Amino acid sequence: MLLLIPGPVRTHPETRAAMAADIAPWDNDFRPVYASVRERVRAVAGGVEGEHATLPLQGCGHFILEAALRTFVPAGAKVLVPTNGAYGTRAARLVREAGRRVVALPGPDTRPVTSAEVASALEHDAEIGHVLMVHHETGSGIVNDPAAIGAAVRAAGRRLIMDSVSAFGALPFSMAEHPECDAVVFTSGKCLEGMPGIGFAVARVDRVLECEGNAGSWSFDLHDVYTHALRSGWGSFRFTPPAQALRAFSVALDLYGREGGQKARLARYTENARVLYDGVLGLGLRPYLERRHQGPVIVTVHQPQHPAFALQRFVDELKARGVLISNFSCTEAPSFRVGCIGAVTPAEMRGAVAAMGEALEAMGVRERVAA
CATH class of the missing domain: 3.90.1150.10 (Aspartate Aminotransferase, domain 1)
Structure with missing residues (x-):
């Protein structure tokens, strides 16, 4: 079957074969695999060792996006969300459900949001602290330009959370080039062609350390993910992970490099x-x-x-x-x-x-x- 959906995607036979093993995620032979995945993902994100960290979470893109929102945006704070598609609308709901205030920036689902529109919205509301932008709108196929939007956010002195769930690994984005970005989030089963089941945030370490206590959730707290890694090692997951999917994702990253x-x-x-x-x-x-x-x-x-x-x-x-x-x-x-x-x-x-x-x-x- 030729699977032509935007995720989970059709995978390489080597990736699927890597799932055919029973794995103990805490085993000392598996920890280096997971630690290597974190390093390689940071590199794909244009992250810098010591400045950025890979913070994985079990689950789908909505899970890791909610975790980023809860971690980096204080309760009750305002978030600007361009809503030029179904996934921008979903992101706005995540903001509301997490107890943060949404400022929607509506637009047609047939063109990208512009930097001028974002800059104007930020100029007219000084209470907005963050912009949450969907990089690729998976409903229609629009690409919102992170270079242009990031520059507008940076010029306004605000922060950015980049939902790159269906774009990361194919469309370019570099954390080193976006100091305004707290985190870029994505999943294993999209453009990196792994199996589904793991969300990733590549985040600024200084911002993670500033955001202790924001999340209001143990499961969705990226600060806790980071401090757990410091205590237990970068090959350690807090709770039982989809270990087979992690092993397969390591193979998918091998194939990504080979391509x-x-x-x-x-x-x-x-x-x-x-x-x-x-x-x-x-x-x-x-x-x-x-x-x-x-x-x-x-x-x-x-x-x-x-x-x-x-x-x-x-x-x-x-x-x-x-x-x-x-x-x-x-x-x-x-x-x-x-x-x-x-x-x-x-x-x-x-x-x-x-x-x-x-x-x-x-x-x-x-x-x-x-x-």
């Missing part, structure tokens, strides 16, 4: 997205984003306004042809999204486009362009 790292992975994903974007146009479908706003992680497509089209039927027809995509829409207008990440090649993406054409023909959908 050529961030630039090589971005190049492959970019070509996947180009093949898909051109392919859906060739099928008479309309991509959700203008090409200038299209990121390399997913391509979202307007659903055909045809009485025979139903998203679940389309998904089922594709699955019967060996291609699996998401069966829900996250955009303001009805759409379907196709992932371009994971252990997938441009040739396989061309095969997926052919399968889409066959699925639409089987459904009797021949007039396809959305209004």
Whole structure:
């Protein structure tokens, strides 16, 4: 099955094979594996030894993002959240549920937020201490520019939390170049092509040390994750981790390096997205984003306004042809999204486009362009 969703992604056979072992996470043979993962992840994030630390947590992207919010933002403080997509809206809910105050910066889900919009919002509300920005909007495929937004946050003297869950490892971001950023957060099962189950924050050590007692939670306290590592070693997890997934992630990082790292992975994903974007146009479908706003992680497509089209039927027809995509829409207008990440090649993406054409023909959908 060709898995084309934005996470968990299709993985390399070597990564999957690494799961086939029983592991004691506290065993002295496993601790160096975990410690090495933390060091290598910090390097991918452009972190500096002694200035930045990798702080993992069991669970999905929402878990590690909530942990970052709770750790770095005091209770009751204001957070500016650009909401130009479903995941910005979810981030705003995380802020509210954590007892912090949301200042939403709404925008259409068809273009990135601009630095001018962020700068204006910060200028008009001196109480805003943090900006939480979604790097890649996984609903539509928009990429919000961290260089431009980070510069605006830095100029205003505020702090940044970067949700790079579906972008990290492919889209460039360097903690060393963003002193305004408290943490960048991401997960194992997206662009780094590991198995799902682990969230990571690469965070500024000085900020972690300043934020003791903010979290209001033991499980979601990155300060506690850091101090545990100081006490027990960088190969020690606080609570029982997904050890097999960590072992597989170590292999995924090996493969990442073997491919050529961030630039090589971005190049492959970019070509996947180009093949898909051109392919859906060739099928008479309309991509959700203008090409200038299209990121390399997913391509979202307007659903055909045809009485025979139903998203679940389309998904089922594709699955019967060996291609699996998401069966829900996250955009303001009805759409379907196709992932371009994971252990997938441009040739396989061309095969997926052919399968889409066959699925639409089987459904009797021949007039396809959305209004």
